[in-house]
Amino acid sequence: xxxxxxxxxxxxxxxxxxxxxxxxxxxxxxxxxxxxxxxxxxxxxxxxxxxxxxxxxxxxxxxxxxxxxxxxxxxxxxxxxxxxxxxxxxxxxxxxxxxxxxxxxxxxxxxxxxxxxxxxxxxxxxxxxxxxxxxxxxxxxxxxxxxxxxxxxxxxxxxxxxxxxxxxxxxxxxxxxxxxxxxxxxxxxxxxxxxxxxxxxxxxxxxxxxxxxxxxxxxxxxxx
Amino acid sequence: xxxxxxxxxxxxxxxxxxxxxxxxxxxxxxxxxxxxxxxxxxxxxxxxxxxxxxxxxxxxxxxxxxxxxxxxxxxxxxxxxxxxxxxxxxxxxxxxxxxxxxxxxxxxxxxxxxxxxxxxxxxxxxxxxxxxxxxxxxxxxxxxxxxxxxxxxxxxxxxxxxxxxxxxxxxxxxxxxxxxxxxxxxxxxxxxxxxxxxxxxxxxxxxxxxxxxxxxxxxxxxxx
DNA sequence: GTATTATTAGAGTCATTACTCTAAAAGGTC
DNA sequence: GACCTTTTAGAGTAATGACTCTAATAATAC
Numbered sequence: 001x002x003x004x005x006x007x008x009x010x011x012x013x014x015x016x017x018x019x020x021x022x023x024x025x026x027x028x029x030x031x032x033x034x035x036x037x038x039x040x041x042x043x044x045x046x047x048x049x050x051x052x053x054x055x056x057x058x059x060x061x062x063x064x065x066x067x068x069x070x071x072x073x074x075x076x077x078x079x080x081x082x083x084x085x086x087x088x089x090x091x092x093x094x095x096x097x098x099x100x101x102x103x104x105x106x107x108x109x110x111x112x113x114x115x116x117x118x119x120x121x122x123x124x125x126x127x128x129x130x131x132x133x134x135x136x137x138x139x140x141x142x143x144x145x146x147x148x149x150x151x152x153x154x155x156x157x158x159x160x161x162x163x164x165x166x167x168x169x170x171x172x173x174x175x176x177x178x179x180x181x182x183x184x185x186x187x188x189x190x191x192x193x194x195x196x197x198x199x200x201x202x203x204x205x206x207x208x209x210x211x212x213x214x215x216x217x218x219x220x221x222x223x224x
Numbered sequence: 225x226x227x228x229x230x231x232x233x234x235x236x237x238x239x240x241x242x243x244x245x246x247x248x249x250x251x252x253x254x255x256x257x258x259x260x261x262x263x264x265x266x267x268x269x270x271x272x273x274x275x276x277x278x279x280x281x282x283x284x285x286x287x288x289x290x291x292x293x294x295x296x297x298x299x300x301x302x303x304x305x306x307x308x309x310x311x312x313x314x315x316x317x318x319x320x321x322x323x324x325x326x327x328x329x330x331x332x333x334x335x336x337x338x339x340x341x342x343x344x345x346x347x348x349x350x351x352x353x354x355x356x357x358x359x360x361x362x363x364x365x366x367x368x369x370x371x372x373x374x375x376x377x378x379x380x381x382x383x384x385x386x387x388x389x390x391x392x393x394x395x396x397x398x399x400x401x402x403x404x405x406x407x408x409x410x411x412x413x414x415x416x417x418x419x420x421x422x423x424x425x426x427x428x429x430x431x432x433x434x435x436x437x438x439x440x441x442x443x444x445x446x447x448x
Numbered sequence: 449g450t451a452t453t454a455t456t457a458g459a460g461t462c463a464t465t466a467c468t469c470t471a472a473a474a475g476g477t478c
Numbered sequence: 479g480a481c482c483t484t485t486t487a488g489a490g491t492a493a494t495g496a497c498t499c500t501a502a503t504a505a506t507a508c
Binding site: 019021097098099100101103104113114117143146147149150153154156157158160161163164165184185188189191192193215 | 324408416
Protein backbone atom coordinates (compact mmCIF):
# COMPACT_ATOMS: atom_id res chain seq x y z
CA UNK A 1 0.00 0.00 0.00
CA UNK A 2 1.32 3.41 -0.89
CA UNK A 3 2.42 5.83 1.78
CA UNK A 4 -0.34 8.17 0.72
CA UNK A 5 -2.99 5.53 1.28
CA UNK A 6 -1.43 4.54 4.57
CA UNK A 7 -1.56 8.16 5.73
CA UNK A 8 -5.23 8.37 4.84
CA UNK A 9 -6.05 5.11 6.60
CA UNK A 10 -4.15 6.03 9.72
CA UNK A 11 -5.67 9.51 9.77
CA UNK A 12 -9.16 8.11 9.47
CA UNK A 13 -8.54 5.68 12.27
CA UNK A 14 -7.04 8.26 14.61
CA UNK A 15 -9.60 10.92 13.73
CA UNK A 16 -12.42 8.49 14.45
CA UNK A 17 -10.91 7.36 17.72
CA UNK A 18 -9.89 10.72 19.12
CA UNK A 19 -11.52 13.41 17.04
CA UNK A 20 -9.84 15.44 14.33
CA UNK A 21 -8.77 18.24 16.62
CA UNK A 22 -6.89 16.03 19.03
CA UNK A 23 -4.93 14.29 16.31
CA UNK A 24 -1.92 16.32 15.17
CA UNK A 25 -0.04 15.74 11.97
CA UNK A 26 2.99 14.76 14.02
CA UNK A 27 0.78 12.28 15.78
CA UNK A 28 -0.27 10.70 12.50
CA UNK A 29 3.33 10.51 11.35
CA UNK A 30 4.43 8.95 14.61
CA UNK A 31 1.65 6.38 14.38
CA UNK A 32 2.99 5.30 11.00
CA UNK A 33 6.61 5.59 12.12
CA UNK A 34 7.35 8.08 9.37
CA UNK A 35 8.65 11.64 9.61
CA UNK A 36 6.48 14.76 9.52
CA UNK A 37 8.40 15.81 6.44
CA UNK A 38 7.34 12.64 4.73
CA UNK A 39 3.71 13.27 5.58
CA UNK A 40 3.91 16.79 4.19
CA UNK A 41 5.52 15.47 1.06
CA UNK A 42 2.31 13.61 0.29
CA UNK A 43 -0.23 16.15 1.59
CA UNK A 44 0.31 19.84 1.48
CA UNK A 45 -1.49 20.31 4.77
CA UNK A 46 -3.87 18.75 7.24
CA UNK A 47 -6.91 20.03 5.38
CA UNK A 48 -5.82 18.12 2.30
CA UNK A 49 -5.97 14.89 4.28
CA UNK A 50 -9.44 15.73 5.50
CA UNK A 51 -10.56 16.67 2.02
CA UNK A 52 -9.35 13.34 0.64
CA UNK A 53 -11.18 11.49 3.39
CA UNK A 54 -14.32 13.44 2.60
CA UNK A 55 -14.10 12.33 -1.00
CA UNK A 56 -14.02 8.73 0.14
CA UNK A 57 -16.97 9.31 2.44
CA UNK A 58 -18.97 11.09 -0.24
CA UNK A 59 -18.62 8.34 -2.80
CA UNK A 60 -19.43 5.73 -0.20
CA UNK A 61 -22.68 7.46 0.72
CA UNK A 62 -23.72 8.25 -2.83
CA UNK A 63 -23.16 4.63 -3.77
CA UNK A 64 -25.62 3.60 -1.10
CA UNK A 65 -28.35 6.14 -1.80
CA UNK A 66 -29.45 4.83 -5.15
CA UNK A 67 -32.97 3.85 -6.16
CA UNK A 68 -33.09 0.71 -8.29
CA UNK A 69 -34.65 1.54 -11.63
CA UNK A 70 -35.48 -1.96 -12.74
CA UNK A 71 -37.74 -2.92 -9.84
CA UNK A 72 -40.01 -1.47 -7.17
CA UNK A 73 -38.76 -0.83 -3.65
CA UNK A 74 -39.51 -3.42 -0.99
CA UNK A 75 -39.75 -3.14 2.77
CA UNK A 76 -36.33 -4.70 3.23
CA UNK A 77 -34.78 -2.07 0.97
CA UNK A 78 -35.52 0.55 3.54
CA UNK A 79 -33.76 -1.51 6.15
CA UNK A 80 -30.75 -1.96 3.94
CA UNK A 81 -30.53 1.76 3.25
CA UNK A 82 -30.55 2.54 6.93
CA UNK A 83 -28.03 -0.08 7.88
CA UNK A 84 -25.62 0.81 5.11
CA UNK A 85 -25.86 4.54 5.76
CA UNK A 86 -25.37 4.19 9.49
CA UNK A 87 -22.41 1.89 8.93
CA UNK A 88 -20.92 4.46 6.58
CA UNK A 89 -21.46 7.15 9.15
CA UNK A 90 -19.77 4.96 11.70
CA UNK A 91 -16.74 4.40 9.49
CA UNK A 92 -16.32 8.15 8.99
CA UNK A 93 -17.76 9.26 12.26
CA UNK A 94 -15.13 11.94 12.84
CA UNK A 95 -16.64 13.99 10.01
CA UNK A 96 -20.00 14.87 11.46
CA UNK A 97 -18.40 15.23 14.84
CA UNK A 98 -16.59 18.39 13.88
CA UNK A 99 -18.32 19.23 10.62
CA UNK A 100 -18.81 22.90 11.37
CA UNK A 101 -15.21 23.37 12.28
CA UNK A 102 -13.97 21.49 9.23
CA UNK A 103 -16.19 23.46 6.86
CA UNK A 104 -15.35 26.81 8.37
CA UNK A 105 -11.66 26.09 7.94
CA UNK A 106 -11.94 25.13 4.28
CA UNK A 107 -14.22 27.04 1.93
CA UNK A 108 -13.70 24.53 -0.86
CA UNK A 109 -14.76 21.67 1.34
CA UNK A 110 -17.74 23.71 2.49
CA UNK A 111 -18.98 24.23 -1.07
CA UNK A 112 -18.42 20.59 -1.83
CA UNK A 113 -20.28 19.51 1.25
CA UNK A 114 -23.25 21.73 0.47
CA UNK A 115 -23.57 20.20 -2.97
CA UNK A 116 -23.24 16.74 -1.45
CA UNK A 117 -25.97 17.50 1.07
CA UNK A 118 -28.38 18.70 -1.58
CA UNK A 119 -27.75 15.64 -3.69
CA UNK A 120 -28.32 13.39 -0.71
CA UNK A 121 -31.54 15.15 0.13
CA UNK A 122 -32.77 14.60 -3.42
CA UNK A 123 -31.83 10.95 -3.27
CA UNK A 124 -33.60 10.47 0.03
CA UNK A 125 -36.69 12.09 -1.41
CA UNK A 126 -36.44 9.72 -4.37
CA UNK A 127 -36.38 6.82 -1.98
CA UNK A 128 -39.50 8.07 -0.26
CA UNK A 129 -41.20 8.47 -3.61
CA UNK A 130 -40.17 4.92 -4.43
CA UNK A 131 -41.65 3.69 -1.18
CA UNK A 132 -44.83 5.60 -1.95
CA UNK A 133 -45.04 4.12 -5.44
CA UNK A 134 -44.55 0.67 -4.01
CA UNK A 135 -47.54 1.31 -1.77
CA UNK A 136 -45.50 1.09 1.42
CA UNK A 137 -46.13 4.66 2.54
CA UNK A 138 -48.64 7.31 1.61
CA UNK A 139 -47.37 10.86 1.78
CA UNK A 140 -47.72 14.25 0.11
CA UNK A 141 -44.88 15.91 -1.81
CA UNK A 142 -44.63 18.68 0.76
CA UNK A 143 -44.29 16.15 3.55
CA UNK A 144 -41.65 14.25 1.62
CA UNK A 145 -39.40 17.30 1.60
CA UNK A 146 -39.84 17.93 5.27
CA UNK A 147 -39.54 14.28 6.23
CA UNK A 148 -36.36 13.89 4.21
CA UNK A 149 -34.82 16.85 5.99
CA UNK A 150 -35.78 15.52 9.41
CA UNK A 151 -34.32 12.18 8.44
CA UNK A 152 -31.07 13.78 7.36
CA UNK A 153 -30.80 15.69 10.63
CA UNK A 154 -31.51 12.70 12.85
CA UNK A 155 -29.19 10.40 10.94
CA UNK A 156 -26.23 12.77 10.75
CA UNK A 157 -26.64 13.88 14.37
CA UNK A 158 -27.06 10.45 15.86
CA UNK A 159 -23.48 9.82 16.92
CA UNK A 160 -23.12 13.34 18.19
CA UNK A 161 -26.19 12.77 20.27
CA UNK A 162 -24.74 9.56 21.68
CA UNK A 163 -21.40 11.07 22.52
CA UNK A 164 -23.08 13.89 24.41
CA UNK A 165 -25.52 11.75 26.30
CA UNK A 166 -23.94 8.41 26.98
CA UNK A 167 -23.54 7.41 30.56
CA UNK A 168 -19.78 7.32 30.74
CA UNK A 169 -17.82 10.03 29.04
CA UNK A 170 -15.50 7.45 27.58
CA UNK A 171 -15.50 7.85 23.84
CA UNK A 172 -14.62 4.21 23.38
CA UNK A 173 -17.97 3.37 24.90
CA UNK A 174 -19.51 4.25 21.55
CA UNK A 175 -19.85 1.11 19.53
CA UNK A 176 -21.51 0.13 16.28
CA UNK A 177 -24.07 -1.59 18.46
CA UNK A 178 -25.50 1.83 19.21
CA UNK A 179 -26.45 2.25 15.59
CA UNK A 180 -29.57 0.34 16.43
CA UNK A 181 -31.17 3.16 18.33
CA UNK A 182 -30.62 5.47 15.41
CA UNK A 183 -32.30 3.08 13.04
CA UNK A 184 -35.21 2.82 15.44
CA UNK A 185 -35.57 6.60 15.51
CA UNK A 186 -35.68 6.88 11.75
CA UNK A 187 -38.32 4.17 11.61
CA UNK A 188 -40.37 6.30 13.97
CA UNK A 189 -40.07 9.25 11.64
CA UNK A 190 -41.66 7.33 8.79
CA UNK A 191 -44.05 5.18 10.73
CA UNK A 192 -47.04 7.52 10.63
CA UNK A 193 -47.03 7.40 6.85
CA UNK A 194 -47.18 3.62 6.49
CA UNK A 195 -50.15 2.23 4.58
CA UNK A 196 -52.50 -0.22 6.26
CA UNK A 197 -51.16 -2.93 4.04
CA UNK A 198 -47.57 -2.64 5.22
CA UNK A 199 -47.96 -1.18 8.69
CA UNK A 200 -47.75 -4.44 10.55
CA UNK A 201 -44.76 -5.74 8.63
CA UNK A 202 -42.77 -2.53 9.03
CA UNK A 203 -43.58 -2.24 12.70
CA UNK A 204 -42.24 -5.73 13.24
CA UNK A 205 -39.12 -4.74 11.38
CA UNK A 206 -38.74 -1.75 13.65
CA UNK A 207 -39.16 -3.86 16.76
CA UNK A 208 -35.86 -5.55 15.99
CA UNK A 209 -34.14 -2.25 16.68
CA UNK A 210 -35.69 -1.30 19.97
CA UNK A 211 -32.69 0.16 21.76
CA UNK A 212 -31.67 -0.45 25.27
CA UNK A 213 -31.86 3.27 25.98
CA UNK A 214 -28.49 3.65 27.64
CA UNK A 215 -28.83 7.40 27.54
CA UNK A 216 -31.63 7.14 30.07
CA UNK A 217 -29.79 5.10 32.64
CA UNK A 218 -29.56 6.90 35.92
CA UNK A 219 -26.36 8.10 37.43
CA UNK A 220 -25.72 10.01 40.60
CA UNK A 221 -25.88 13.49 39.17
CA UNK A 222 -28.84 15.76 39.66
CA UNK A 223 -29.89 19.03 38.17
CA UNK A 224 -30.38 21.92 40.52
CA UNK B 225 -22.75 45.51 36.54
CA UNK B 226 -20.06 43.46 38.22
CA UNK B 227 -16.93 42.51 36.34
CA UNK B 228 -17.90 38.88 36.68
CA UNK B 229 -21.22 39.49 34.97
CA UNK B 230 -19.58 41.58 32.30
CA UNK B 231 -17.12 38.77 31.57
CA UNK B 232 -19.98 36.31 31.19
CA UNK B 233 -21.95 38.61 28.92
CA UNK B 234 -18.96 39.38 26.73
CA UNK B 235 -17.97 35.72 26.57
CA UNK B 236 -21.47 34.72 25.53
CA UNK B 237 -21.54 37.34 22.84
CA UNK B 238 -18.12 36.46 21.44
CA UNK B 239 -18.70 32.72 21.71
CA UNK B 240 -21.96 33.05 19.82
CA UNK B 241 -20.47 35.22 17.14
CA UNK B 242 -17.26 33.33 16.53
CA UNK B 243 -17.52 29.98 18.25
CA UNK B 244 -15.99 29.07 21.58
CA UNK B 245 -12.79 27.75 20.11
CA UNK B 246 -11.94 30.89 18.24
CA UNK B 247 -12.43 33.13 21.24
CA UNK B 248 -9.39 33.19 23.51
CA UNK B 249 -9.41 34.38 27.08
CA UNK B 250 -7.11 37.21 26.04
CA UNK B 251 -9.63 38.06 23.39
CA UNK B 252 -12.42 38.31 25.95
CA UNK B 253 -10.29 40.46 28.21
CA UNK B 254 -9.34 42.76 25.34
CA UNK B 255 -12.98 43.11 24.35
CA UNK B 256 -13.78 44.37 27.83
CA UNK B 257 -10.59 46.42 28.04
CA UNK B 258 -9.48 44.55 31.13
CA UNK B 259 -6.32 42.54 31.71
CA UNK B 260 -6.06 38.75 31.40
CA UNK B 261 -5.04 38.70 35.05
CA UNK B 262 -8.29 40.37 35.95
CA UNK B 263 -10.28 37.80 34.02
CA UNK B 264 -8.48 34.98 35.78
CA UNK B 265 -9.13 36.61 39.10
CA UNK B 266 -12.85 36.10 38.53
CA UNK B 267 -12.75 32.72 36.78
CA UNK B 268 -10.19 30.06 37.47
CA UNK B 269 -10.14 29.03 33.83
CA UNK B 270 -12.00 29.17 30.57
CA UNK B 271 -14.06 26.11 31.44
CA UNK B 272 -15.43 27.91 34.48
CA UNK B 273 -16.80 30.63 32.23
CA UNK B 274 -18.45 28.04 30.02
CA UNK B 275 -19.87 26.22 33.01
CA UNK B 276 -21.42 29.42 34.33
CA UNK B 277 -22.95 30.12 30.93
CA UNK B 278 -24.34 26.61 30.85
CA UNK B 279 -26.05 27.21 34.18
CA UNK B 280 -27.75 30.25 32.73
CA UNK B 281 -28.79 28.29 29.66
CA UNK B 282 -30.07 25.38 31.69
CA UNK B 283 -32.30 27.48 33.89
CA UNK B 284 -33.61 29.38 30.91
CA UNK B 285 -34.64 26.17 29.14
CA UNK B 286 -36.11 24.52 32.21
CA UNK B 287 -38.18 27.61 32.87
CA UNK B 288 -39.69 27.28 29.44
CA UNK B 289 -40.40 23.56 29.47
CA UNK B 290 -43.11 23.55 32.09
CA UNK B 291 -46.58 22.13 31.75
CA UNK B 292 -49.28 24.30 33.34
CA UNK B 293 -51.03 22.34 36.04
CA UNK B 294 -54.12 24.46 36.41
CA UNK B 295 -55.34 24.24 32.82
CA UNK B 296 -55.26 22.04 29.73
CA UNK B 297 -52.80 22.70 26.93
CA UNK B 298 -53.99 24.63 23.89
CA UNK B 299 -52.74 24.70 20.31
CA UNK B 300 -51.01 28.01 20.86
CA UNK B 301 -49.08 26.58 23.79
CA UNK B 302 -47.20 24.37 21.42
CA UNK B 303 -46.26 27.36 19.33
CA UNK B 304 -45.07 29.25 22.37
CA UNK B 305 -42.92 26.33 23.51
CA UNK B 306 -41.24 26.15 20.15
CA UNK B 307 -40.64 29.85 19.80
CA UNK B 308 -39.29 30.23 23.31
CA UNK B 309 -37.03 27.21 23.03
CA UNK B 310 -35.63 28.20 19.67
CA UNK B 311 -35.02 31.72 20.92
CA UNK B 312 -33.20 30.30 23.91
CA UNK B 313 -31.12 28.13 21.62
CA UNK B 314 -30.34 31.18 19.55
CA UNK B 315 -29.21 33.16 22.57
CA UNK B 316 -26.83 30.37 23.59
CA UNK B 317 -26.14 29.00 20.18
CA UNK B 318 -22.42 28.51 20.82
CA UNK B 319 -23.24 25.67 23.20
CA UNK B 320 -24.67 23.12 20.83
CA UNK B 321 -22.18 24.18 18.23
CA UNK B 322 -19.28 22.63 20.11
CA UNK B 323 -21.12 20.57 22.67
CA UNK B 324 -19.04 17.44 22.23
CA UNK B 325 -15.82 19.34 22.63
CA UNK B 326 -17.07 21.21 25.68
CA UNK B 327 -18.30 18.05 27.37
CA UNK B 328 -15.20 16.05 26.63
CA UNK B 329 -13.07 18.79 28.18
CA UNK B 330 -15.06 18.94 31.41
CA UNK B 331 -16.38 15.80 33.06
CA UNK B 332 -18.42 17.77 35.57
CA UNK B 333 -20.17 19.67 32.82
CA UNK B 334 -20.75 16.41 30.99
CA UNK B 335 -22.53 14.85 33.95
CA UNK B 336 -24.54 17.99 34.45
CA UNK B 337 -25.52 18.09 30.81
CA UNK B 338 -26.62 14.49 30.81
CA UNK B 339 -28.91 15.10 33.74
CA UNK B 340 -30.22 18.21 32.05
CA UNK B 341 -30.93 16.28 28.87
CA UNK B 342 -32.85 13.58 30.65
CA UNK B 343 -34.92 16.13 32.50
CA UNK B 344 -35.69 17.94 29.27
CA UNK B 345 -36.72 14.72 27.62
CA UNK B 346 -39.14 14.00 30.45
CA UNK B 347 -40.57 17.49 30.22
CA UNK B 348 -41.05 17.20 26.49
CA UNK B 349 -42.81 13.91 27.00
CA UNK B 350 -45.03 15.59 29.57
CA UNK B 351 -45.93 18.22 27.03
CA UNK B 352 -46.88 15.56 24.51
CA UNK B 353 -49.01 13.85 27.12
CA UNK B 354 -50.63 17.18 27.83
CA UNK B 355 -51.38 17.67 24.15
CA UNK B 356 -52.85 14.17 24.03
CA UNK B 357 -55.02 14.82 27.07
CA UNK B 358 -56.24 18.02 25.48
CA UNK B 359 -57.29 16.00 22.46
CA UNK B 360 -54.88 17.75 20.14
CA UNK B 361 -52.84 14.67 19.30
CA UNK B 362 -53.40 10.96 19.62
CA UNK B 363 -50.28 8.92 20.30
CA UNK B 364 -49.08 5.82 22.14
CA UNK B 365 -46.67 5.96 25.07
CA UNK B 366 -43.98 4.22 23.05
CA UNK B 367 -44.29 6.76 20.28
CA UNK B 368 -44.15 9.62 22.76
CA UNK B 369 -40.70 8.51 23.87
CA UNK B 370 -39.40 8.17 20.35
CA UNK B 371 -41.04 11.38 19.13
CA UNK B 372 -39.64 13.34 22.05
CA UNK B 373 -36.15 12.12 21.25
CA UNK B 374 -36.48 12.99 17.57
CA UNK B 375 -37.75 16.41 18.56
CA UNK B 376 -34.78 16.94 20.84
CA UNK B 377 -32.35 15.97 18.11
CA UNK B 378 -33.90 18.18 15.45
CA UNK B 379 -34.21 21.17 17.75
CA UNK B 380 -30.71 21.01 19.17
CA UNK B 381 -29.15 20.31 15.79
CA UNK B 382 -31.00 22.97 13.85
CA UNK B 383 -28.39 25.71 13.99
CA UNK B 384 -25.60 23.27 13.31
CA UNK B 385 -27.49 22.14 10.28
CA UNK B 386 -27.88 25.71 9.07
CA UNK B 387 -24.24 26.61 9.57
CA UNK B 388 -23.15 23.57 7.59
CA UNK B 389 -25.57 24.02 4.75
CA UNK B 390 -26.19 27.71 4.26
CA UNK B 391 -25.27 29.16 0.94
CA UNK B 392 -22.53 31.50 2.02
CA UNK B 393 -20.06 30.32 4.55
CA UNK B 394 -20.37 33.57 6.43
CA UNK B 395 -21.41 32.80 9.95
CA UNK B 396 -23.08 36.17 10.27
CA UNK B 397 -25.54 35.03 7.62
CA UNK B 398 -27.25 33.03 10.34
CA UNK B 399 -30.04 35.10 11.77
CA UNK B 400 -32.93 34.53 14.14
CA UNK B 401 -35.10 34.61 11.03
CA UNK B 402 -33.85 31.12 10.26
CA UNK B 403 -35.51 29.81 13.37
CA UNK B 404 -38.65 29.57 11.32
CA UNK B 405 -37.48 26.59 9.33
CA UNK B 406 -36.70 24.73 12.54
CA UNK B 407 -40.14 25.37 13.89
CA UNK B 408 -41.62 24.12 10.65
CA UNK B 409 -39.59 20.92 10.90
CA UNK B 410 -40.78 20.20 14.41
CA UNK B 411 -44.36 20.75 13.35
CA UNK B 412 -43.81 18.12 10.71
CA UNK B 413 -42.61 15.67 13.33
CA UNK B 414 -45.87 15.93 15.23
CA UNK B 415 -48.25 16.45 12.39
CA UNK B 416 -49.07 12.79 11.74
CA UNK B 417 -50.40 12.46 15.27
CA UNK B 418 -52.89 15.33 15.13
CA UNK B 419 -56.53 14.45 15.78
CA UNK B 420 -59.15 15.20 13.13
CA UNK B 421 -60.52 17.90 15.35
CA UNK B 422 -57.33 19.93 15.48
CA UNK B 423 -55.59 18.94 12.27
CA UNK B 424 -56.78 21.88 10.23
CA UNK B 425 -55.99 24.48 12.88
CA UNK B 426 -52.48 23.15 13.51
CA UNK B 427 -51.68 22.85 9.84
CA UNK B 428 -52.58 26.48 9.38
CA UNK B 429 -50.35 27.34 12.28
CA UNK B 430 -47.54 25.43 10.63
CA UNK B 431 -48.05 27.24 7.32
CA UNK B 432 -46.90 30.45 8.96
CA UNK B 433 -43.47 28.93 9.27
CA UNK B 434 -42.89 27.64 5.79
CA UNK B 435 -39.25 28.44 5.28
CA UNK B 436 -37.66 29.98 2.30
CA UNK B 437 -35.34 26.99 1.95
CA UNK B 438 -32.11 28.88 1.57
CA UNK B 439 -30.15 25.66 1.95
CA UNK B 440 -31.52 24.52 -1.36
CA UNK B 441 -30.53 27.52 -3.39
CA UNK B 442 -28.22 26.57 -6.19
CA UNK B 443 -24.64 27.68 -6.39
CA UNK B 444 -21.97 26.87 -8.92
CA UNK B 445 -20.51 23.85 -7.22
CA UNK B 446 -21.19 20.33 -8.39
CA UNK B 447 -20.48 16.96 -6.96
CA UNK B 448 -18.32 14.69 -9.02
C1' DG C 449 -4.82 57.53 58.48
C1' DT C 450 -3.53 52.93 58.74
C1' DA C 451 -4.34 48.08 58.10
C1' DT C 452 -6.56 44.75 55.40
C1' DT C 453 -8.81 42.91 51.66
C1' DA C 454 -10.57 42.90 46.93
C1' DT C 455 -9.55 44.03 42.41
C1' DT C 456 -6.76 45.09 38.48
C1' DA C 457 -2.67 45.54 35.24
C1' DG C 458 0.42 43.57 32.16
C1' DA C 459 4.57 41.35 31.15
C1' DG C 460 5.89 36.80 30.80
C1' DT C 461 5.89 31.48 30.62
C1' DC C 462 5.25 27.08 28.80
C1' DA C 463 3.24 23.79 26.05
C1' DT C 464 1.33 22.85 21.75
C1' DT C 465 1.19 22.21 16.77
C1' DA C 466 1.01 23.06 11.87
C1' DC C 467 4.38 23.38 8.86
C1' DT C 468 9.43 24.21 6.65
C1' DC C 469 14.08 23.27 5.30
C1' DT C 470 18.13 20.77 4.13
C1' DA C 471 20.09 16.85 3.17
C1' DA C 472 20.27 12.03 2.84
C1' DA C 473 18.59 7.67 1.02
C1' DA C 474 16.14 4.81 -2.34
C1' DG C 475 14.65 3.67 -6.93
C1' DG C 476 14.89 3.79 -11.82
C1' DT C 477 17.24 4.31 -16.44
C1' DC C 478 20.89 4.00 -19.60
C1' DG D 479 28.22 3.24 -12.08
C1' DA D 480 26.60 7.79 -13.27
C1' DC D 481 22.60 10.59 -13.45
C1' DC D 482 18.07 11.91 -12.23
C1' DT D 483 13.75 11.70 -9.81
C1' DT D 484 11.09 10.26 -5.91
C1' DT D 485 10.74 9.56 -1.27
C1' DT D 486 12.16 10.03 3.45
C1' DA D 487 14.31 11.81 7.85
C1' DG D 488 14.34 14.90 11.52
C1' DA D 489 15.71 19.10 13.51
C1' DG D 490 13.81 23.44 13.68
C1' DT D 491 10.52 27.58 13.38
C1' DA D 492 6.94 30.65 14.31
C1' DA D 493 2.59 31.46 15.93
C1' DT D 494 -0.77 30.65 19.21
C1' DG D 495 -3.22 30.62 23.52
C1' DA D 496 -4.23 29.22 28.27
C1' DC D 497 -2.63 30.56 32.27
C1' DT D 498 0.81 32.65 36.11
C1' DC D 499 3.19 35.99 38.83
C1' DT D 500 4.27 40.27 40.96
C1' DA D 501 3.09 44.42 42.08
C1' DA D 502 0.16 48.34 41.96
C1' DT D 503 -4.31 50.42 42.94
C1' DA D 504 -8.95 50.82 44.81
C1' DA D 505 -12.27 49.85 48.40
C1' DT D 506 -13.46 49.02 53.16
C1' DA D 507 -13.00 48.74 58.12
C1' DC D 508 -11.68 50.63 62.35
